[in-house]
Amino acid sequence: MKTKSRKKDKVNVVTLGCSKNLVDSEVLLTQLKGNKVEATHEATTDDANIIIVNTCGFIGDAKQESIDTILRYVDAKEEGSIDKLYVMGCLSQRYKDDLEEEIPAVDAFFGTMELPGLLKRFNADYKHELLGERMNISAPHYAHLKISEGCDRPCSFCAIPLMRGKHVSIKIEDLVKQAEYLAKNGVKELLLIAQDSTYYGLDIYGERKLADLMRAISEVDGIEWIRLHYAFPAGFPQDVLEVMAEKENICNYLDIPLQHGSTAMLKAMRRGITREKTEKLIKDIRSKVSGIGIRTTLIVGYPGETEDDFEEMLKFVKEFRFERLGVFAYSHEEDTHAYNFKDDVPEEVKQERLNTVMELQEQISLELNQEKIGKVFKVLIDRVEGGQFIGRTEFDSPEVDNEVLIDAKDYFLRVGDFANIKITNATEFDLTGIPVK
Numbered sequence: 001m002k003t004k005s006r007k008k009d010k011v012n013v014v015t016l017g018c019s020k021n022l023v024d025s026e027v028l029l030t031q032l033k034g035n036k037v038e039a040t041h042e043a044t045t046d047d048a049n050i051i052i053v054n055t056c057g058f059i060g061d062a063k064q065e066s067i068d069t070i071l072r073y074v075d076a077k078e079e080g081s082i083d084k085l086y087v088m089g090c091l092s093q094r095y096k097d098d099l100e101e102e103i104p105a106v107d108a109f110f111g112t113m114e115l116p117g118l119l120k121r122f123n124a125d126y127k128h129e130l131l132g133e134r135m136n137i138s139a140p141h142y143a144h145l146k147i148s149e150g151c152d153r154p155c156s157f158c159a160i161p162l163m164r165g166k167h168v169s170i171k172i173e174d175l176v177k178q179a180e181y182l183a184k185n186g187v188k189e190l191l192l193i194a195q196d197s198t199y200y201g202l203d204i205y206g207e208r209k210l211a212d213l214m215r216a217i218s219e220v221d222g223i224e225w226i227r228l229h230y231a232f233p234a235g236f237p238q239d240v241l242e243v244m245a246e247k248e249n250i251c252n253y254l255d256i257p258l259q260h261g262s263t264a265m266l267k268a269m270r271r272g273i274t275r276e277k278t279e280k281l282i283k284d285i286r287s288k289v290s291g292i293g294i295r296t297t298l299i300v301g302y303p304g305e306t307e308d309d310f311e312e313m314l315k316f317v318k319e320f321r322f323e324r325l326g327v328f329a330y331s332h333e334e335d336t337h338a339y340n341f342k343d344d345v346p347e348e349v350k351q352e353r354l355n356t357v358m359e360l361q362e363q364i365s366l367e368l369n370q371e372k373i374g375k376v377f378k379v380l381i382d383r384v385e386g387g388q389f390i391g392r393t394e395f396d397s398p399e400v401d402n403e404v405l406i407d408a409k410d411y412f413l414r415v416g417d418f419a420n421i422k423i424t425n426a427t428e429f430d431l432t433g434i435p436v437k
Contacts (some may be wrong), residue, residue: 007267008038009083011038011039012042012052012127012134013042014053014073014190015067015137016056016062016069017054017090018022018056020193021054021056021090022144023144023145024115026198028118029123030120031119031126033422035086035123048084049083052087053069053073053089055069059333066091066159070103073085076368084107086106086107092110093162095409096111110164111283112163113434114167133179136185136187138362139382139383139398139416141187142382145178145191145192146170146194147170147192147210148194148196149170149195150195151196152167153232155271156269157333159333159335159336162336167196167202168202169272172212172216175213175216179220179223180220188225190225190226191227192213192229193230208235211240211243214228214240214250216247225249225380228244228406229255231254231255231352232256232257233257233277235272238288241284244289251394253293253394254285254292254294256399257297258297260309261312261317262313262316268338275316284342294322295326295400295401298325298328298357299327300354303330303332303338303342303345305345313357313359314357324396324401325365326400327361364425365429367404369429373426374425376436378419378420379418379419380418381406381414382398384408387407388405390405402430403431404421405432406421407433419435421433421435423436
């Protein structure tokens, strides 16, 4: 078998899954470069001789993507295109023993908490003095800020605690240090992420401190937008809404996964909340933060979900008209509480229900978007693509939400800058506009 011959190793990190994984890859890259190891992220060239795949193990499709990616690089190793292949992340954490047995061509597997062990493969040490520094691979002008790791919630369908462990908050001063570093390097928008952001602070401060954290980060010079993701509804800290309404650079945006609209299903999912309490929470959020955009996610096809449960979900979506909404078909994950129950909703029924919810949401999104026609919004320009500048309002997070399209032939804007855009047209998931002074 022919192998690459290089005077010096070059590493290419490939990231799969969610934004939390992306941050883990950023930390890895920062540590490698701090140890003088040449490293890139998802390089378009094939000159790297060592590949690190950062895997996702959340649900079936994501796990399969991770396996397929690993096998693709196993083939590359056997062909001699690369010398070494390492695997890290959630899939590796959850199925390490099985993976080592089934894919022996991988040089080593590392779990979510085993970064120092991975670094040792490069004769590198974890440099604590790099705390706060991070290579940003999202975009030059926005970055994800992971405020905690792990989760203490008992949700019956979720395998995240198996892969990420118990909830561990990062101290406010350390997060502010990260935010300052990112701002000095051109980041204007921070996306606060965690497995459960509303639990933030309970483990290290003895009380929820998300509002205090948001206020502290809002004082960082250069950060113009702060966006909150993955807020758990049960026990939601109301003081977060006060800070959101008070601080101009905190976006009127909230990502709050609700998962269902039926009390019976919420109880079965062990979400710690009822339909009635959920409704009150949404009404409180909208009354305290005028014009807020709410993103949520729902699950269809959970074990025991009846047609009545599903109809209750549809009524819930119709009534509350969420600005942004995503739907997952239930995935039967081993070692979760729900795995004890029969996965009794057929796959075709799950897909039908998913499509029905999304068709309803498309109509809601179209109607809400059309209400924006003629109005002017502050828009952050993300990229140029297909002859158009593409940006977002404060009500939209990158990659998952609506985008604003501006004709690049008629107008000139700079990527990473804000612009005032008047909306001239709207579809279900996109807005079209023109710059105005």
